[in-house]
Structures are given as C-alpha cells and as structure tokens.
Amino acid sequence: MNDYSKPARTRFAPSPTGHLHLGGARTALYAYLLARKTRGQFLLRIEDTDRKRLVPGAEEEIMQGLRWLGIQWDEGPDIGGPYGPYRQSERKEIYQRYARQLVEQGHAYYCFCSPQRLEAMRQEQQRRKEPPHYDGTCRRLDPVAAERRVAAGEPHVIRFKTPKEGVTTVRDFLRGDITVENRTIDDYILVKSDGYAVYHLAVVVDDHLMKITHVIRGSEWLPTFPLHGLIYRAFGWEEPTWVHLSVFLKPSGKGKMSKREAADLMKDGYSIFIKDLRGLGYLPEAVVNWIALMGWSYDDHTEFFTMQDLIEKFSLERLNPAPAAINFSKFDHFNGLHIRALPPEELARRVKPFFLERGYQVDDQRLLRIIPLIRERIGGLDEAPDMAGFFFKEDVVPAPEDLVVKGLNVAESLDLARRVRKVLEDLPDIRAEVAEPFMREFVAQSGLTAGQVFGLMRVAITGQKVSPPLFESMEVIGREKVLQRMEQAIHLLEGLLQSEEPPSKSLDTTLES
C-alpha cells in the first residue's frame, strides 16, 4: 500500500524529440494527480541529453500541451525551483561527477572501444545467434592505465560494471518483484564520448537529487529497470517507489501506433497528439477524463471525473498493468458529457473560436441564446458551426429540392409554403410558446403531418435539413428574418415549378425519397 498522507514528489520527464501524445499525457497526469492528492510537488524535467535527436519547438509544445490539459508543474525549466536546472543538457557536469564517483568506487569503468568495433562485434554476435552485448574488453583494463589514457585525451565512454554473477530483484509497485539474472544485464554506457550522460545515469542521478518519491513512467523502461536498481545500489541511495504504466495500443489492440497510422487518424477527425485535439473540437476535460480511465478505475460504475474528482480519488493501487487499446468512440462520448456539463457561458466562450474560424460574425448575446439549442446536439466543439452557423448568416440558401415536402409534389409544396407564410405573418408573437401552438393548430387543419410542415419550415428558415429545434430557432432568428426566408422559399419553389413545367412532373417525390 502506498502512504497518501506523505507528500509525494513526482515528475514528468519527456525528451523533446517529438509531439506530446496520449501516452505521455497520461503518464504526466497520473504523476500530477499523485502529487496534488498528497499535497506534494509535481515537476517537469526535460531529458535532452541526446543532442542529435532534439526537435526545435518540441519542449514548448510539451509545455503548452500540459497547460492545456490543466497539468501545472511546481518546478520546471521555465519556472525553476530548488533543485534545478530542470533541463538535463544543463546538468552535464553533475552527471560526470557522479559517473567519476562510480569509476572510483569500482562500479564503472572507462571504455575505449570505437563505435565501429562495437558494431562489428554486434553483427558477429547476431550471426552466432547470441544476444547482443558488450564483450567486456575494456572492463579488464588496468584502472590506472585507463585513467592515464583518459588524461591523455583519448576518446572514451563510461560503462557500468554490472555484476556477472547472481540475480537482481527490483520491485515494481504494480507487478511486485521482478528478478533477472545479472548476466543478462549488459555493461551499459553511462556517459557517452561527447560527455553527456545517457538516460540510465541521468534519470537515477536526477530523481535522487530532486528527491523524487515516486517514479511513474512507461513500461518501455521495464527491461532496463533492474539496471536502474543496480545503479541506485551502487550509489547507496534509497530507491523511490517505481510504477511502470502499461502502454497504449492502437484501436485494434494489435501493437503500438506507428507514425504513419498516427497521421492517418486525422482523416477521421482523431489524433493521438495533444496539440491536435483542441482544433478537432475536444475539451481538455474530456481528454483528461478519458485517458485517466485507460489503465485506472475508481469503482465498478463511476466514469465521469473532473480534475478535482481525480485528485481526490486517484490511487496507485487501482492502476492496471495490462496494455490498453485506444478507444476513440469512448473519447467522443466523454467529450459530449463534458460539453453538456459546462455552464452555458463557458460553453459559449469555448465554441466561439470555431465560429470565428469559419468566418462568422459572432454576436455574444445571440451565441449565448443558442447554446441551450446546440449543447445536446454537438459531439465536438467543431460541429457547432455546421449545426448553428445559420444563426449568424444574413441569408441562407436552401437547395430548392430540399423544399419539396415528402409526399407532396412541387406545386403542393409551394402551396403549403404560401399558407405557412400566411400563418406566420398573422402570428401575434414569434416566441416559441406562442408560435408553436398556432402552427400545431395549422398542422391539424391541414391534414398533413407535423413532420411535413415543420420539415418545410426548417429547410426554408435554417437552410438545413438537420437543425436545432425549429420554434426556438425562429425565436432567435426573429420575425422579420423568418418571414423573409419563407418568402425566399416560395420564390425557390416557384422557380422549381417553372423549370419542370411542361412535360414531366412528379419526379420530385422520387427524388426526395
């Protein structure tokens, strides 16, 4: 059991080599939740010791993504903190100092093998169907001689001197003890020839120095986990609680998402990259709720969670070590839930940019009035302009065919449109509670169905076959414009009638169905 009464110090330690994705976001989220729950600290550390793989702008994108999700760090490269710097490229000397300590204590050694020799060695091992590993040539060097070669400026790396006998047991919080034979652990490189530490050294040194209590990271680290335990022990440091999260699988459940597949998702309006999600109409609240539940659960029925809920209810014990397939349709479901949970003013504020983007002039008062009409009808914020753009248009242009009522021909539809206009003109008030009873009365007398009459009005007034509720929409649009649009519909139907005039008629109904 984990002790939640003690403040936890957790961290998210991404390398700025690409986009922040769902998996990374979830790792960050869990670490953040644990820190907040225990009133501890959550820190952001950038693991950028590989100079070759740096992607410009990646660090900034990661920070923006986390902020958008509502994951705020207490210490980090931008805001500093008592254990900085928080960028590993700025901690080069620290790692070298600790690496040297390891060498002096006999836990590591200098290695002068060239990359070419290493490569040839690996190929030979593969040919013999052996697992690739360092052959230990420099491990057998005389330490004093090696020291002299280093002092002379000879290129070198520092390798960890893994015990060759016995086993190493490390404890993962979710999986319990993991034991491996030491001979399967390679003499990993700790410091590269360019002087930068590799992950294995840097992560141990930083987590110790930064007083991290819980290392929450992806399960891709499981294979080198015993090595990390060995390094802690070589230093004589107390180990943190290790929590290796499961990986996310592609929706099919077969393997990780490839670069190509990730890109293809955009065609369906989905993405695994956090940066894309806002533009696709997703709420950060929905993202958080959704990813929190992929690998964690609270009980057998609660699924709606705000960040506050999660902070209160999160626990490491309820994490699931099994891999989880990404389920985008559930994502859509959560998005709908959170859209409907937003106060109207807030939903208006969130949806506004999507209207502006499409070139609509948005009147805030009017936008607020249509929110109740669309909040149950949009699965994503991006759908709002399609559903409700007509509220902000001067004119709508219905397709004339859409004005032909189901079950009626053009002439009959035109006649209906004229009668509807008359009723509308005589309406004492355009407000829904007044207009609707009048129109229903009209429907009753007409011998037609509500669907036929209201369908015609809907297309005429909104320009769409699918729209928010008709009478509420008319109220927002206003009497003047409603009549104007009915008038236009009549003209369109007249035009349609003329164009099909002489020989053939009655194609319309079949077209409609």
Added chain:
RNA sequence: GCCCCCAUCGUCUAGGGGACUAGGACGCAGCCCUUUCAAGGCUAAAACGGGGGUUCGAAUCCCCCUGGGGGCACCA
C-alpha cells in the same frame, strides 16, 4: 534469437476463494420520447484463452502451454 511484462464481453474495465444466473461504460441492435438531428429512458446480444494442479469450493492462488505486448543503441 534472447530477456521482461501482461491475459474477464469487439473495446475500456469491476472482480483479489463461496455474496457470480460474472457488474458497469463505449459501441452495436431494438423499443420509447420526438418536427429533423441529438440528448435522455428502457431492453437485448456480447467475456473469465487452453490444460493441469491446490481446495469442500476457483474468474480469483500455483505451474505449463498459447496468445498479446514491450525491450535488446555512444535514443529516450
């Protein structure tokens, strides 16, 4: 090839020896509501990978197999 991890409906999961005729959610199908589309309500179909143990009793504990996943760099 070697090492490590995982295993309940299609998917996310609850379950940690008897409360299991295995619960919830998404999706799917049907029905209700309804002026369209949604939202909402109700109903249905849908799972313990296989084989051995342990036990009076196993989805739950152990072993093997199978399947899936991850890793084997001077990347993280």
